[in-house]
Amino acid sequence: MRSPLLEMRDDGLYCPGGDFYIDPWNPVERAVITHAHADHAVAGSRDYLCSGTCAPLLQARLGGDIAVQPLGYGVSISIGSVSVTLHPAGHILGSAQVEVASGGYSWVVSGDYKLTPDSTNETFEPVRCHGFVTEATFALPIFRWPAPAETFAEINAWWQRNRDDKRASVLYGYSLGKAQRLIAGVDASIGPIYTHGSVQILNDIYRRSGIALPPTTYAMEAGTKDFSGALIVAPPGMNGSAWVRRFGNFSNAMASGWMLVRGHRRRRAIDRGFVLSDHADWPELLSAIQQTGAEQVWVTHGLIEPLARWLNEAGIAATGLKTHFSDEDENPREPEPGGLETHGLEPTEAP
Amino acid sequence: MKKFAELYFAIDGSNKTNDKVAALAEYLRNAPAADAAWAIFFLRGSKLRAPVPSRVLAELAAESSGVPPWLFDECYELVGDLAETAALLIAETLDHATEESLDAFITKRLVPLRSMDKIEQRAFLYESWRLLSAKERFVWNKLITGSFRVGVSEGLVVKAIAAATGIDSNVVAHRLAGAWQPSAEAWEALTRRDVTDANPGQPYPFCLAHPLDVEPASLGDINAWIIEYKWDGIRAQVIKRLGDVYIWSRGGERLTERFPEIVAQYSALPDGTVIDGELLAWKNGAVLPFADLQHRITRKNPGKKLLETTPARVLAFDLLEWNAQDVRPLTLDQRRELLQALPFDFSPLLQPENWKAAAELQKGARELLAEGLMLKRKDSRYGVGRERGVWWKWKVQPYSVDAVLVYAQRGHGRRASLFTDYTFAVWDNEALVPFAKAYSGLTDSEIREVDSFIRRNTLEKFGPVCTVKPELVFEIAFEGIQRSSRHKSGIAVRFPRMARWRTDKKAADADTIDTVKALLKEQS
Numbered sequence: 001m002r003s004p005l006l007e008m009r010d011d012g013l014y015c016p017g018g019d020f021y022i023d024p025w026n027p028v029e030r031a032v033i034t035h036a037h038a039d040h041a042v043a044g045s046r047d048y049l050c051s052g053t054c055a056p057l058l059q060a061r062l063g064g065d066i067a068v069q070p071l072g073y074g075v076s077i078s079i080g081s082v083s084v085t086l087h088p089a090g091h092i093l094g095s096a097q098v099e100v101a102s103g104g105y106s107w108v109v110s111g112d113y114k115l116t117p118d119s120t121n122e123t124f125e126p127v128r129c130h131g132f133v134t135e136a137t138f139a140l141p142i143f144r145w146p147a148p149a150e151t152f153a154e155i156n157a158w159w160q161r162n163r164d165d166k167r168a169s170v171l172y173g174y175s176l177g178k179a180q181r182l183i184a185g186v187d188a189s190i191g192p193i194y195t196h197g198s199v200q201i202l203n204d205i206y207r208r209s210g211i212a213l214p215p216t217t218y219a220m221e222a223g224t225k226d227f228s229g230a231l232i233v234a235p236p237g238m239n240g241s242a243w244v245r246r247f248g249n250f251s252n253a254m255a256s257g258w259m260l261v262r263g264h265r266r267r268r269a270i271d272r273g274f275v276l277s278d279h280a281d282w283p284e285l286l287s288a289i290q291q292t293g294a295e296q297v298w299v300t301h302g303l304i305e306p307l308a309r310w311l312n313e314a315g316i317a318a319t320g321l322k323t324h325f326s327d328e329d330e331n332p333r334e335p336e337p338g339g340l341e342t343h344g345l346e347p348t349e350a351p
Numbered sequence: 352m353k354k355f356a357e358l359y360f361a362i363d364g365s366n367k368t369n370d371k372v373a374a375l376a377e378y379l380r381n382a383p384a385a386d387a388a389w390a391i392f393f394l395r396g397s398k399l400r401a402p403v404p405s406r407v408l409a410e411l412a413a414e415s416s417g418v419p420p421w422l423f424d425e426c427y428e429l430v431g432d433l434a435e436t437a438a439l440l441i442a443e444t445l446d447h448a449t450e451e452s453l454d455a456f457i458t459k460r461l462v463p464l465r466s467m468d469k470i471e472q473r474a475f476l477y478e479s480w481r482l483l484s485a486k487e488r489f490v491w492n493k494l495i496t497g498s499f500r501v502g503v504s505e506g507l508v509v510k511a512i513a514a515a516t517g518i519d520s521n522v523v524a525h526r527l528a529g530a531w532q533p534s535a536e537a538w539e540a541l542t543r544r545d546v547t548d549a550n551p552g553q554p555y556p557f558c559l560a561h562p563l564d565v566e567p568a569s570l571g572d573i574n575a576w577i578i579e580y581k582w583d584g585i586r587a588q589v590i591k592r593l594g595d596v597y598i599w600s601r602g603g604e605r606l607t608e609r610f611p612e613i614v615a616q617y618s619a620l621p622d623g624t625v626i627d628g629e630l631l632a633w634k635n636g637a638v639l640p641f642a643d644l645q646h647r648i649t650r651k652n653p654g655k656k657l658l659e660t661t662p663a664r665v666l667a668f669d670l671l672e673w674n675a676q677d678v679r680p681l682t683l684d685q686r687r688e689l690l691q692a693l694p695f696d697f698s699p700l701l702q703p704e705n706w707k708a709a710a711e712l713q714k715g716a717r718e719l720l721a722e723g724l725m726l727k728r729k730d731s732r733y734g735v736g737r738e739r740g741v742w743w744k745w746k747v748q749p750y751s752v753d754a755v756l757v758y759a760q761r762g763h764g765r766r767a768s769l770f771t772d773y774t775f776a777v778w779d780n781e782a783l784v785p786f787a788k789a790y791s792g793l794t795d796s797e798i799r800e801v802d803s804f805i806r807r808n809t810l811e812k813f814g815p816v817c818t819v820k821p822e823l824v825f826e827i828a829f830e831g832i833q834r835s836s837r838h839k840s841g842i843a844v845r846f847p848r849m850a851r852w853r854t855d856k857k858a859a860d861a862d863t864i865d866t867v868k869a870l871l872k873e874q875s
Contacts, residue, residue, distance in 0.1 A: 141418050142426045142439035260439065262363075263431050263767030267795070271365055306425045313419075 004131050004296065005082060005100050005107045008321060013109065013133070015100055018079035020049075022098050022109045032084065034111025035095035036061050036176060039301075051086050053122070053209045054094025057176065060205055073122065076101075089113040090124030091278050092177030093206055099127055107131035108292060112301070114277065115284040116148065120180045120211050124288070132294035133321070137279040138257050139299070139307035145257065145281045151274050152185045158253060158272055159190050163229035168250035172270070175199045175235040177278050180206045180213060182233055182255055188214035194222055196234035196243070219246075239268065257281070289316070354378065355390060355453040356487040362394075362501050371503065375511035384535035385454035391541075392533035395508055398497030399457075402464035403472055405433050405496055411476055412437030428815055431767025434492030441480050441488060449482040454535075461494060500764065506736055516542040524556040524735050530605050551592040554599040555625060555671045555679065558734045560725060560742035567706045567745065570726065577683055577729055578701045578709060580721035581744055582666060583641050583831075584631035585648065589613065589665055591620035592675075598630070598665075606630070609651060610663050616695070617665075623675025626690065627733075628667035629698065638720045641845065642833060666698040668725075671733060679733035686733070716747050722830065723747045749828040750870055751850055755861045756823045757783055759805045760816050762790065770805040770817070771798055773849075775827055777840075779864045786840040786867060787827055792849030801852075824856040825849045832870050840864060842871065 006015050012024035020030035027044030034040050036050075036057035043062045050058055052070040059066060071077060073096065076085040086096035091112040098109045108129040117123040155171070162169045173179045175198040183193060183203065193216045195203065200218040207213055219232060227247045236254060238244050244252070257277030258264040265273035280288060285307065289297060297318040299308045304320040311318035361374035375394070379387045413423035418440055430436040460479050464472055476495075480488055493499050509527065513520040518541075526541050529552065570576065586601040596614045598606040607614060610630070620626075632639035632647060643661050647653060670690040671679055678686055691697060701724070703709040713724045723746035731741040754775035762771035772790040776783035793801065801823065808820035828850035835843035841864075853860075 140426050140429060141416065141422060142430060142436065144439075261430050261767060262435055263763070263765050266765035267767075267769075269366055303425075303429075306422060310422065 002105055002130070005102055005105070006109070006131075006133070013321075015079075015082060017082040017102055018084065018100070020079060021045075023111065030079075032098050033058060034089065034098060034109065035092055037092070037112070037174075040111060049084070051094045051096045054096065056205050056209070057092075057094055057202070060201060061176075087125045087127050088122035090115060090117065090121060093121045093180070093209060093211060095121060097125075097127060099129065105130055107133070108294075109133040110135060110288070112137065112279055113288065114280045115288060116145070118148065118181055118185070120177070120184050120206065120213075126288065126291035128291075128293050130294060131296040131298070132289060132292045133298045133300060134285065134289055134307070135279065135301040136285070136299050136304050136307045137302035138277065138281055139285055139303040139310075141282045143257065143260060143281045144283060145260075145277060146275055148185065148276065151255075151276045152187075155182070155185075155253070155255070155274050156187045156190060158251070158274075159186065159231050162251050163191050166228040166249070168227040168230050168232060168247040170232045170234060170238075170244055170247060170250045170252040171274075172234055172236040172239055172252065172254040173256070173276075176202050178255060178276070179203075179233050179235070180211065181276070181278065183213050183216060184211070186214075186231065191229040191231060192217065194219040194227070194230055194232045196232075196238060198235055199233050236268075239270065286310075352449065352451055352453050352456045352483070352487060352491065354382065355386065356484075356490040358390065359490045359493075359501060360486060362503060368507060372507055372511045372514060375503075375508070376514040379511060379515035383452060383454065384538040385533075386452050388533035388535060388538040388541075389453050389457055391508060391512070391527075391538070392531070393494065393499045394501070394503045395505060395527070395531075396499065397531075397533075398499065399461065400465065401497055402461055403476070403495055407469060407472065408437060408476075408492070408495060409433060411473055412440055415477060415480070416440040416442055424815075428761055429768045431761060431763040432498070434496045434498065435489055437492050438485060438489035441485075451482070456491065457494070464495075512541065518542055518544070521735060525553070528554045528556050529599055529603055531603075551595065552590060552597040552605075554588045554590060554597070555627075555677075555733075556735045557586060557588070557601050557627070558669075558742060559737040560727075560744040561737060561739050563726065563743040563745040567709060567726070570706070570743075573703065573705055573709065575729055577687065577727045578703065578712075579668060579698045579725045579727075580701070580716055580719060581723045581725045581746065582629040582631055582638065582698065583720055583722045584629045584638070584644055584666075587628060587630040587665060588671070589617050589620075589626050589628070589667075590672075591617055591624045592622055594622065596620075600630075606648070609647060609653060611653070612658065612662060613665055620693070621674070623672060624693075625670070625672035626665070626667045626693075626695075627669035627671055628665040630663060630665050632661050633664045634662055640720060640833065641831065664696055666696050667693075668698040669733065682730045682732065683727055684729040713745055713747060749830055749846075749850070750832060750844075751826050751828045752777060752786075752867055752870075753824055753853055753856060753861045754786065754827050755783055755821045755858045756801070756819055756825060757785060757821050758816050759809075759819050766798070769798060770802045773801075773825075775825060775847075776821070777862050777864050777867055779840075783821055783858075784840045784864055786838070786842060786864070787829065787844050787847040789825075789827060789847045789849050792828075793852065797852055821858045824853040824858060824861050826851040826853055832867070834871065840867075842867060 005017055006013055011021060011026040011028050013022045020032055021028045022032045023034055023040040024031050025042055030047045031045040033048055033050040036054055041058055048066055048068045049071055052072050055068045055070040058068055071086055073086050073088055076083045082100050082102045085099040089095040089097045089111050091114055095111060100107050106129045108127050110133060112135050113124055115124050159169045173182050179199040195216045195218055197218060203213055203216055232247055251271045253272035253274060254270050255274040255276040257279060259273030260275045297311055297316055298321050299318055300321040308318040308320045358374060358378040362371045365371060409423060413420055427436045464475060483491055509520050509524045512523045588599045590597040596617045598610055598613060600606050632644040647661055647663055667690060670686045673689050701712055703712055716723050726743040726745055728741050754777050756773050757776045758774035759770040760772040762769055774785050774788050776785045805819050809817040810820055811818040827847050829844040829847040831845035833843050
């Protein structure tokens with residue numbers, strides 16, 4: 001086995017051949033970013049490289065003045081002694097697997113990914129490689145996602161029933177990615193869709209990138225106090241806040257892969273949990289890893305130990321990588337103050 | 352079974368009591384009598400004796416889903432519920448739904464499991480899993496494991512039965528008290544219209560006290576209150592009807608056979624008498640520690656020796672039935688007057704002159720192995736359940752010790768996969784000795800913070816138990832303390848819980864084992 005093209009350093013995953021980091025957790029000189037979620041994209045680096053659709057999202061999160069070089073999927077560029085190519089990861093808009101190659105030997109860092117296609121991002125493409133760095137957010141066999149169509153049918157039925165009972169429907173999903181997937185997937189003929197400010201900004205960026213979303217209205221500009229029958233899409237942090245109380249009589253729900261586990265839903269004290277994840281489930285993880293043909297796998301982010309052990313028992317050399325962020329957190333942290341909320345929208349409404 | 356699973360998810364899918372009552376009432380209105388009886392039985396938290404050991408259920412679920420045992424354990428640790436883990440892992444096999452009733456599932460599929468060997472159980476369980484959808488399978492597994500908790504209180508069940516049948520909720524509560532056995536007949540009896548109840552052993556629902564959360568002085572004239580010690584035993588009703596004595600615990604357990612000396616003593620009561628009181632281990636004119644009583648509670652047929660070393664008695668404090676009449680509507684002082692005319696042991700009435708004197712008595716309660724004082728309004732009727740402002744329990748300040756968190760384990764149910772079960776240690780010279788386990792007392796946000804600390808500071812893992820860097824200090828409160836040869840620290844504490852997170856203290860500031868042992872002396 002050849003030595004990997006990557007190594008773990010204090011600031012994150014580093015490529016010595018190209019002198020850059022991939023998703024570093026501290027500011028560095030050069031950062032290649034898999035996607036714009038807060039646990040993968042940290043502010044303060046000098047130069048950023050990411051996919052073309054990721055770039056505007058990264059700017060929305062880290063500030064418009066950062067130095068970002070967009071790179072189209074499938075286009076290779078040379079950095080130092082290695083070549084770098086981005087491939088779609090299917091996680092959120094602009095999410096990429098980073099392929100690092102040198103002399104016919106290659107490693108792929110997947111970032112977060114899912115295999116099931118959805119209309120709000122580029123579909124995952126398997127890449128053959130020698131070494132593969134995989135996420136493990138949902139790496140246990142209990143995690144087998146229902147078909148998204150089934151989940152959306154449940155969400156629609158819940159929304160419709162609330163509408164008939166003259167209630168609002170407050171649906172929590174992370175503001176980048178999950179919220180847009182929800183909005184694109186629901187039956188918009190049931191009623192109007194309102195959004196939290198952080199969701200609305202990102203909706204606009206999605207639309208500008210050519211993603212079709214039904215019309216949405218920023219909740220503070222609704223021009224009405226009657227929200228019965230409406231769907232309100234907000235980040236999970238709004239649960240229990242003064243912000244949601246304005247919607248009067250409502251039922252609330254959360255869309256996340258964690259909703260498959262009853263205890264996770266119950267401790268959030270929400271009425272309904274819908275199983276919808278932007279991460280690979282267990283069968284998808286195994287299938288993705290197998291398709292790479294990799295002889296070495298590094299496992300990071302989430303349920304690292306079980307996946308590493310399973311792979312080793314199946315004859316694939318796997319090692320767990322410790323990450324800077326605590327595990328089991330599907331929903332990356334909300335942006336710190338100074339991110340989105342400084343862009344003029346609802347500065348007083350943070351929870 | 353299908354309808355019952357739907358009911359389960361309807362109850363589970365709302366945080367609003369009214370929705371839950373409506374869903375249950377709707378189910379009861381339409382269900383066959385036997386199904387309704389089983390639904391009530393399980394929702395009230397009763398269970399059948401485990402028909403399959405949980406280890407076997409885990410093995411079979413792992414096997415049927417092709418998952419090795421270690422991976423099953425990982426899944427279980429994250430989910431925190433065996434029935435749910437099994438339901439999530441078992442592969443979807445058949446999509447045809449069964450119309451078999453809840454009663455049929457219980458009597459034809461669940462009950463027979465107990466008398467089968469493992470091979471038969473395997474075939475039986477595999478077949479039942481194939482008949483059910485993933486959600487139904489979860490509810491079915493819950494019935495098998497018997498840990499059926501879905502956020503339904505006794506009061507909610509009573510309300511729903513009353514709503515479904517039109518029977519007064521007090522009557523429903525009374526008919527359900529004691530060991531209610533589910534069957535079509537039991538459901539008919541529960542919901543029949545005539546109100547002359549004929550079960551001679553039937554206890555009344557217990558009236559419960561609220562923890563005192565106001566200044567005693569704000570309760571007004573002390574003469575309007577009956578004040579007694581809060582004895583540290585178990586709450587019990589003693590019933591004498593048609594020549595027989597029955598003893599019931601507050602948990603609805605029949606204790607009659609366990610306490611022959613109490614049966615003998617109360618045989619002298621006139622027929623048609625029910626008293627409420629505290630059952631205690633009692634010797635030489637004084638209460639014995641709760642741990643002694645526990646030996647009696649666990650022994651179904653106590654031997655001669657145990658009866659001699661640990662005799663029990665009931666200190667009566669209320670009268671619920673007299674001359675075969677329900678006297679609960681009388682005021683407490685009227686009931687107490689009737690009670691005291693009987694030749695038995697009473698919980699003595701304390702007569703402090705004012706609330707200040709009462710506070711003195713409360714402070715001294717522990718010397719008598721009592722937990723504090725009970726304050727009950729003289730003009731109160733005997734209510735059903737917990738009514739605020741009528742009966743108060745005024746407990747003595749618990750003991751407290753500052754201790755260091757050293758081990759952590761993941762919780763269950765709504766705390767699944769969070770580290771919520773902790774072990775705490777105190778200093779013995781340079782070493783930390785574990786002395787108590789606790790898992791309650793923190794707020795949800797504190798739990799999240801501690802959980803995140805544990806994830807970042809785990810030193811070692813032994814199965815599900817993590818050794819944590821000894822850094823966080825908590826004030827641990829507990830009710831009693833005893834010497835124990837089973838614990839490494841040499842002591843055992845009662846009802847330990849976290850009173851406060853001492854973020855102002857470092858590990859080195861925690862208490863020593865000597866400080867803890869000094870409390871032993873204080874108690875004796």
